[in-house]
Amino acid sequence: MSARISSASDLGVVGTVRRGVQLSPALTDGLTATVLLALVATAGRMVVPVTIQQATDHGVLAPGGPDVGRVLAVCAVGLAVLLLTGQASALVNVRLYRTSERGLAQLRVRTFRHVHDLSALTQSAERRGALVSRVTSDVDTISTFVQRGGLTLLLNAAQLLLATVAMVLYDWRLALLVWLCFAPMAVLAPRAQRAISAAYAEVRVRVGAMLAAVGESVVGAETIRAYGAARRTQRRIDHAVRAHRGAAVRAQTRVSLAFSSGVVLSGVALAAVVVAGTLLGAAGQLSVGALLAVLFLVQMFTGPVQNATEMLNELQNAVAGWRRVIAVLETPAEVTDPVRPTTAPPGPGRLELRGVRFAYPGGPEVLHGVDLVIPAGARVAVVGRTGSGKTTLVKLLARLMDPTAGRVLLDGVDLRDLALRDLRARVVLVPQEGFLFDGTLAENIAYGPAPAGPDRVRHAVAALGLEAWTDTLPAGLDTPVGQRGESLSAGERQLVALARAYLAGAGVLLLDEATSAVDPATETRVSRALDRLTAGRTSVTVAHRLATAESADLVVVVDDGRVVEVGTHPDLAAAGGTYARMHRSWVTQTA
Numbered sequence: 035m036s037a038r039i040s041s042a043s044d045l046g047v048v049g050t051v052r053r054g055v056q057l058s059p060a061l062t063d064g065l066t067a068t069v070l071l072a073l074v075a076t077a078g079r080m081v082v083p084v085t086i087q088q089a090t091d092h093g094v095l096a097p098g099g100p101d102v103g104r105v106l107a108v109c110a111v112g113l114a115v116l117l118l119t120g121q122a123s124a125l126v127n128v129r130l131y132r133t134s135e136r137g138l139a140q141l142r143v144r145t146f147r148h149v150h151d152l153s154a155l156t157q158s159a160e161r162r163g164a165l166v167s168r169v170t171s172d173v174d175t176i177s178t179f180v181q182r183g184g185l186t187l188l189l190n191a192a193q194l195l196l197a198t199v200a201m202v203l204y205d206w207r208l209a210l211l212v213w214l215c216f217a218p219m220a221v222l223a224p225r226a227q228r229a230i231s232a233a234y235a236e237v238r239v240r241v242g243a244m245l246a247a248v249g250e251s252v253v254g255a256e257t258i259r260a261y262g263a264a265r266r267t268q269r270r271i272d273h274a275v276r277a278h279r280g281a282a283v284r285a286q287t288r289v290s291l292a293f294s295s296g297v298v299l300s301g302v303a304l305a306a307v308v309v310a311g312t313l314l315g316a317a318g319q320l321s322v323g324a325l326l327a328v329l330f331l332v333q334m335f336t337g338p339v340q341n342a343t344e345m346l347n348e349l350q351n352a353v354a355g356w357r358r359v360i361a362v363l364e365t366p367a368e369v370t371d372p373v374r375p376t377t378a379p380p381g382p383g384r385l386e387l388r389g390v391r392f393a394y395p396g397g398p399e400v401l402h403g404v405d406l407v408i409p410a411g412a413r414v415a416v417v418g419r420t421g422s423g424k425t426t427l428v429k430l431l432a433r434l435m436d437p438t439a440g441r442v443l444l445d446g447v448d449l450r451d452l453a454l455r456d457l458r459a460r461v462v463l464v465p466q467e468g469f470l471f472d473g474t475l476a477e478n479i480a481y482g483p484a485p486a487g488p489d490r491v492r493h494a495v496a497a498l499g500l501e502a503w504t505d506t507l508p509a510g511l512d513t514p515v516g517q518r519g520e521s522l523s524a525g526e527r528q529l530v531a532l533a534r535a536y537l538a539g540a541g542v543l544l545l546d547e548a549t550s551a552v553d554p555a556t557e558t559r560v561s562r563a564l565d566r567l568t569a570g571r572t573s574v575t576v577a578h579r580l581a582t583a584e585s586a587d588l589v590v591v592v593d594d595g596r597v598v599e600v601g602t603h604p605d606l607a608a609a610g611g612t613y614a615r616m617h618r619s620w621v622t623q624t625a
């Protein structure tokens with residue numbers, strides 16, 4: 035079972051870009067037209083040097099004296115071309131943004147859906163935060179390159195080529211001289227870029243450390259005060275802030291050095307052209323206009339040579355981002371919809387495990403051949419020591435993952451043959467800590483497969499006997515719960531989770547009993563709501579309190595990945611086995 039998502043795909047650079055483009059086909063929409071427009075825009079830049087040369091040689095320095103009309107005519111043509119190419123340039127940007135945003139939106143949606151399809155197993159194997167970052171920041175690194183980098187790289191090359199051709203046409207010796215001056219930059223720039231990237235990587239690490247230090251000190255303020263660790267914490271923060279400052283200054287120093295060497299090199303090139311051009315001019319081999327034009331063309335060299343390395347760096351980032359996103363998309367979703375789902379009508383809710391074995395990826399087997407029948411409509415409590423496999427068993431019943439061997443059946447049908455949508459409508463898992471979304475109580479209760487209106491929410495609340503509680507809240511069912519339900523107590527969050535499960539209306543409920551302590555009043559409400567919720571339904575509860583087992587129809591005892599006892603509480607308590615021992619020790623502890 036390969037539930038882990040590899041950190042990155044192992045495609046080469048070209049393969050990665052090709053696969054990335056396949057995944058976001060919108061990226062290539064109208065690309066040919068965009069490239070043509072971009073080439074027109076780049077060619078338009080040549081207009082300035084050419085206009086200057088024409089205006090100088092044939093206007094200002096015309097053989098019969100300055101010809102103002104000619105200068106104006108040349109400038110007007112130059113201006114018109116410049117305006118047109120300016121339009122082309124704006125259009126290129128708009129088109130690029132539009133197609134790249136569309137393409138990246140496709141990629142985000144696709145990756146996000148796939149993350150949802152991955153089994154609970156993969157999601158827990160992979161840190162959830164890291165998955166979120168693949169959908170967000172990794173796609174962002176691609177976006178920077180797609181929006182600017184890719185085309186800039188092409189246009190820079192075109193600009194260098196056109197500028198060189200223009201220079202050669204004016205004087206090939208000057209063109210050669212300029213290339214010689216810029217050669218060191220072509221060699222040094224990649225090195226400078228690497229040094230700058232390394233410095234910024236260091237800055238990012240330091241920012242992370244600084245945020246962690248500050249964040250921990252705020253979140254853990256009570257513990258810090260309780261242990262008198264304020265000074266030690268302060269020192270840690272000071273250190274993190276100083277380290278960040280040092281790294282940021284180093285990075286900026288490198289950027290400034292790189293920038294000024296670029297300026298120096300282009301200055302050297304300009305000076306060399308002025309000297310060589312003047313000598314050629316004196317020998318009658320170069321016109322003043324041509325010399326001016328070449329000086330302008332030199333300016334068109336600096337940008338592309340500096341940009342090229344930066345863009346190559348962005349290409350590297352984008353390829354790394356693409357590789358990580360592709361790795362997510364290439365992780366097979368293990369819990370998939372059956373090709374031909376069963377059409378059998380829903381049964382009463384009888385569950386069965388036959389020879390079920392399970393191992394987490396790369397781990398030892400944690401369930402070793404479990405055979406178990408859960409009759410329809412029974413209230414079942416699963417008990418056992420911590421780590422014995424209770425939660426794993428319940429997750430398999432909900433098909434959050436599939437067994438390594440054996441079968442899980444609902445009303446005689448293998449869960450793998452049930453359409454996932456049908457399965458989720460018939461079996462609902464209520465986790466220990468149900469996730470609450472930032473919204474009102476009613477919105478959170480209505481969070482089920484079928485959207486529910488206020489009447490059904492009120493009905494669910496009344497059916498579970500929770501009105502007395504909701505009536506005490508400031509805005510009743512419209513009370514906001516805060517992010518993750520932080521405005522509610524742990525017990526109240528459980529009540530919301532139960533109402534939500536009630537509204538989902540499934541015939542089979544799988545409950546992971548909450549272990550967090552709640553006040554006695556809420557405790558009573560929770561257990562009353564649970565009684566009402568499970569009435570008439572099949573329910574399997576991972577019981578952390580043996581009181582739950584006492585009131586269940588059937589108790590299942592799991593020990594070290596095996597079901598060792600099944601029976602009613604009185605029978606098992608009298609049998610003198612594992613359950614009887616657990617129960618005796620629980621009674622003495624709580625007595």
Ligand SMILES: Nc1ncnc2c1ncn2[C@@H]1O[C@H](COP(=O)(O)OP(=O)(O)OP(=O)(O)O)[C@@H](O)[C@H]1O
Pocket residue numbers: 155158159394395397400418419420421422423424425426427
């Ligand atoms: N996501 C996971 N990846 C790898 N191993 C896991 C994972 N979840 C559980 N395990 C291992 O599987 C075994 C059974 O765990 P499980 O959570 O099913 O036990 P449990 O009886 O529910 O325990 P508890 O009462 O503490 O919740 C344990 O050894 C546990 O370490």
